[in-house]
Amino acid sequence: MSNNHSxxxxxxxxxFDSLPKELVEQKTKEEHExxxxxxxDFRSNYVQGKCYLCQAPLKTFSSRKICLHxxxxxxxxxxxxxxxxxxKYSFHQIQAYLRWLANxxxxxxxxxxxxxxxxxxxxxxxxxxYKHLEWSFSCANGDFLGHNGSVESQKPHYHFQMRIxxxxxxxxxxxxxxxxxxxxxxxxxxxxxxxxxxxxxxFGEGMEEVLSEKIIExxxxxxxxxxxxxxxxxKFDTFIEAKPxxxxxxxxxxxxxxxxxxxxxxxxxxxxxxxxKVTTIVSPADGVPKIAKRTPRRKK
Numbered sequence: 001m002s003n004n005h006s007x008x009x010x011x012x013x014x015x016f017d018s019l020p021k022e023l024v025e026q027k028t029k030e031e032h033e034x035x036x037x038x039x040x041d042f043r044s045n046y047v048q049g050k051c052y053l054c055q056a057p058l059k060t061f062s063s064r065k066i067c068l069h070x071x072x073x074x075x076x077x078x079x080x081x082x083x084x085x086x087x088k089y090s091f092h093q094i095q096a097y098l099r100w101l102a103n104x105x106x107x108x109x110x111x112x113x114x115x116x117x118x119x120x121x122x123x124x125x126x127x128x129x130y131k132h133l134e135w136s137f138s139c140a141n142g143d144f145l146g147h148n149g150s151v152e153s154q155k156p157h158y159h160f161q162m163r164i165x166x167x168x169x170x171x172x173x174x175x176x177x178x179x180x181x182x183x184x185x186x187x188x189x190x191x192x193x194x195x196x197x198x199x200x201x202x203f204g205e206g207m208e209e210v211l212s213e214k215i216i217e218x219x220x221x222x223x224x225x226x227x228x229x230x231x232x233x234x235k236f237d238t239f240i241e242a243k244p245x246x247x248x249x250x251x252x253x254x255x256x257x258x259x260x261x262x263x264x265x266x267x268x269x270x271x272x273x274x275x276x277k278v279t280t281i282v283s284p285a286d287g288v289p290k291i292a293k294r295t296p297r298r299k300k
Contacts, residue, residue, distance in 0.1 A: 099204025109233030111206030152176035232285035
C-alpha cells in the first residue's frame with residue numbers, strides 16, 4: 001500500500017515539475033483566494049451563530065443531516081453520530097474546521113500542535129480547545145501503516161478524542177478512523193517530498209507555526225501583556241546581561257518596566273534597544289492545552 005502511494009506522489013512530483021512556474025504561482029494564488037473567501041463566509045456566519053456549511057444555527061442538530069458543527073455537541077448529538085461525520089469529511093477537513101473555531105476563541109493558544117511535545121513514534125498528535133470543548137487527534141506510525149486487529153485498524157487510520165468540560169465523550173479507543181485518499185496523498189507528500197508541498201491551515205495556525213524561527217521576532221514585537229495567565233498564549237523569560245566591563249543602567253530598566261505596565265507592551269520588545277545583551281525565551285503559556293496522550297492498551 002505504501003509503495004503505491006509513493007509511486008503516486010513520485011508521479012505527481014514529476015508532473016508538477018513539468019508545469020510552467022507562472023501557472024503554479026497562478027494556481028497557488030487562486031487557491032489562497034478561495035480559502036480567504038471560505039473563511040470570510042465562516043466568520044460572518046459564526047458572528048450570527050450560524051454554520052457556514054449547512055446554514056443552520058450552531059446550537060441545532062438533526063440526525064437526518066451531517067455537519068461538522070455537530071462537534072460543538074448541540075443537544076441530541078451522541079457519540080454514534082460521529083461516524084457519519086468522519087465518513088463524509090476528511091481528516092484535514094475536520095481539523096481545519098476545528099482550528100478555525102479554536103482561533104475565534106483565542107488565536108493560536110487554543111491549538112497545541114508542537115512537534116516538541118509529541119510522543120515518540122507518533123506521526124502527529126494535536127489537541128484543539130474551544131471554550132469548554134477539547135478535541136484531539138493522534139496517529140502513531142503503526143496506525144498509518146495499519147496493524148493487526150479489526151478491518152478498520154488494518155487500513156491507514158487515526159484516532160480521535162473529544163472532551164466536554166474535561167469529561168470523556170469520545171475516547172481514542174472508540175474508533176479507527178480511515179484516512180481519505182486526499183489525506184493519504186497530503187501526508188505522503190509531506191513525508192516523501194516536503195520541499196514540494198507547503199500544506200498549512202490558513203487562519204487555523206497553532207503554536208507550532210507562531211513559535212517558528214521565521215516569525216518569532218514578530219511574536220515578541222507585537223504581543224501584549226495579559227492580565228490573566230489563563231488567557232495568555234505565550235510565556236516570555238527575558239534575561240539581561242551587561243557587556244564585559246560595564247554595568248546595567250538600572251534607571252533605564254526601571255523606566256522600561258514602567259512603560260511596559262502602562263502600555264501593556266512586553267518587556268522583551270522594549271528591552272531590545274538597551275545597550276546590553278538581552279535574551280528572550282518564548283514558550284507556551286500555562287493556558288495552552290496540553291497534548292492529550294493515548295494510553296496504551298493493557299495486554300490481557
